[in-house]
Amino acid sequence: MEAIQNKLVGPVSDEMALVRAAKGGDDSAFEELVRRYDRNVFRIAQHITQNREDAEDVVQEAFLKAYGNLAQFQEQSKFYTWLVRIAVNEALMKLRRRRPERTVSLDEEIKTEDDSLPREIADWSPNPEQIYTQSELREILSKTIQGLPPGFRTVFVLRDVEGLSTEETASALELSVPAVKSRLLRARLQLRERLGRYFQKRESGDGNQ
Amino acid sequence: MKCSEFLHELTNYLDGVLDETTKVELENHLSWCHNCYVVCDTTKKTIEIYRDSQLYELPEDLRSRLRSAIMTKCQQHKKRGPQSV
Numbered sequence: 001m002e003a004i005q006n007k008l009v010g011p012v013s014d015e016m017a018l019v020r021a022a023k024g025g026d027d028s029a030f031e032e033l034v035r036r037y038d039r040n041v042f043r044i045a046q047h048i049t050q051n052r053e054d055a056e057d058v059v060q061e062a063f064l065k066a067y068g069n070l071a072q073f074q075e076q077s078k079f080y081t082w083l084v085r086i087a088v089n090e091a092l093m094k095l096r097r098r099r100p101e102r103t104v105s106l107d108e109e110i111k112t113e114d115d116s117l118p119r120e121i122a123d124w125s126p127n128p129e130q131i132y133t134q135s136e137l138r139e140i141l142s143k144t145i146q147g148l149p150p151g152f153r154t155v156f157v158l159r160d161v162e163g164l165s166t167e168e169t170a171s172a173l174e175l176s177v178p179a180v181k182s183r184l185l186r187a188r189l190q191l192r193e194r195l196g197r198y199f200q201k202r203e204s205g206d207g208n209q
Numbered sequence: 210m211k212c213s214e215f216l217h218e219l220t221n222y223l224d225g226v227l228d229e230t231t232k233v234e235l236e237n238h239l240s241w242c243h244n245c246y247v248v249c250d251t252t253k254k255t256i257e258i259y260r261d262s263q264l265y266e267l268p269e270d271l272r273s274r275l276r277s278a279i280m281t282k283c284q285q286h287k288k289r290g291p292q293s294v
Contacts, residue, residue: 027283034276039267042275046265055265059275060282067283118216121244124251129258141262160256161264166224185220192248192255199251 019079023070030070034063037080040162041087047157048091050146051098058094062087077171081164084172088154095150118189128199144194148187155180156187210238215245223253 021029045058065086158169170180215238221227239246
């Protein structure tokens with residue numbers, strides 16, 4: 001089985017050149033950074049907030065904060081990782097405001113080791129994504145990830161959707177590497193189990209969900 | 210390797226960061242333990258489906274509206290000075 005390959009987000013040296021130009025007052029360089037990462041920030045924000053308007057606000061606020069604090073960016077990490085950290089914080093703040101009754105934290109209580117042990121082992125159809133139309137599939141994926149605690153879905157999105165490394169994810173979320181790995185495993189297993197309800201291999205003529 | 214050990218190494222395995230010895234042990238386990246094979250395969254599919262889903266793509270018209278709003282606010286910020294963010 002092949003390992004999952006990460007997506008790379010732009011050449012780093014080029015990114016640093018843009019950051020330095022932006023620090024020096026070149027707004028077109030900053031605009032280029034916006035152009036480069038706005039889709040990623042929007043995706044991350046919507047995964048965390050599960051709300052489109054909030055995600056739009058987060059994109060604006062995150063870039064504006066990055067712009068205003070560019071002088072403080074130390075260039076020890078990638079600009080993108082730094083930007084993601086700002087965006088995640090903005091998104092979590094939105095979520096807290098929207099759901100004050102629920103605790104929203106990346107450090108939420110981790111249950112026992114057994115809580116995500118697979119219970120459902122049945123195999124999936126060979127091409128599960130083809131059972132549904134594109135919009136049905138998006139609905140299923142969105143509903144499924146929404147059911148995950150914010151701390152889990154944030155780690156999953158940064159690692160598996162956006163392709164940040166474990167170390168970059170840890171740095172962006174201010175978590176330890178073991179904490180990221182533990183949340184990632186649980187997130188992946190929980191999503192797998194929930195998606196199984198839609199993707200399981202069915203006997204012919206069996207219409208049960 | 211036991212099933213619980215497989216599960217413990219699953220994330221490292223899927224991320225391609227396992228050392229060679231553990232990888233061989235894990236793949237040996239997968240060759241006879243059908244349940245773990247299914248868990249491994251469907252977890253991998255879960256990741257791929259999400260990664261390829263184009264969930265929450267930013268539409269181009271909204272994208273340019275957001276970008277011009279950001280740049281306008283940045284310029285206002287520059288005029289007003291650093292305390293305004």
